[in-house]
Amino acid sequence: MQIGVDFGGTKIEAAALAADGRFLTRLREPNPGTYDAALAAVVRLVERIEREFDRAGTVGLAVPGSVSPTTGRMRNANSIWLNDRLFREDLETALRRPVRMANDANCLALSESVDGAATGAAVAFAVIIGTGCGGGLAVDGQLIGGANGLTGEWGHIALPWPTAAEVPGPTCWCGLHGCLETWISGTGFQRDHAEVTGRTLAAEAIVAAAGTGDPAAVASLERYTDRLSRALAMVVNLVDPDVVVLGGGLSNVADLYPRLAERVPRHVFADSTLTRIVPARWGDSSGVRGAARLWPVDGPGPCARGMTDGR
Secondary structure, X not given: OEEEEEEOOOEEEEEEEOOOOOEEEEEEEEOOOOHHHHHHHHHXXXXXXXXXXXXXXXXXXXXXXXXXXXXXXXXXXXXXXXXXXXXXXXXXXXXXXXXEEEEHHHHHHHHHHHHOOXXXXXXXXXXXXXXXXXXXXXXXXXEEXXXXXXXXXXXXXXOOOOOHHHOOOOEOOOOOEOEHHHHHOHHHHHHHHHHHHOOOOOHHHHHHHHHOOOHHHHHHHHHHHHHHHHHHHHHHHXXXXXXXXXXXXXXXXXXXXXXXHHHHHHHOOOOOOOOEEEEXXXXXXXXXXXXXXXXXXXXXXXXXXXXXXOO
């Protein structure tokens, strides 16, 4: 039995998968927002699943941020109380077994490569466009971690091919300016609309208004689509994936996909662009499914290449 835990900012979800990928059970708790309480919540969810089925399972965790390959400590998590903690080791001690941990966008990439929208793809790039902006890369169904544990971390690359009005760009929480996260996350979309129109609306409300023909909302969605197209074209030029899978709240905007299919090739250095851009098959379930998949069904073999936080 594979147990996955998706460690979100507001909720923690745990699920158990059967060998054929079926959900056996799913449980959720609010994220309590402090380290010790959150650690206890993860342990409690895993133990509840194991009591239900009267057997132990492997445990994988999808987290915001990542684990430093040099210190083993959490870094870059927007739940800042996780940073500089030995989160995996503390869970291993509490659960008395090895735990595998990966960034939530990496878990999206793994989930969708195993049995999702990227099934059979040699190279799949997965994108989260929600509150933040994350990415993950899978090759032949295995995650690519990289020497620094940063593969797919495109949210803190500058917006490519910027216009004069986009330079230097908004200040990012990381300390730089013009990061993709400040432009193509849901938060960045809302910020841009508010700065141009003077009206603060949720991303979903802007999209809905654009659907009714509201000129300001249509213009905001146009700017967003153009920036996302440039960002994805950069990925295609660098990685040349067979498929790009979109997850996160803005991935549910159906109108994005034909727009991206038309615009991304404008910036791709090729005579044709065969890369497909598709929504995640498993939606917001991909995080917990990918976490479970960090352990293979048939034993403790590798689930990733260059993933320093795996075993």
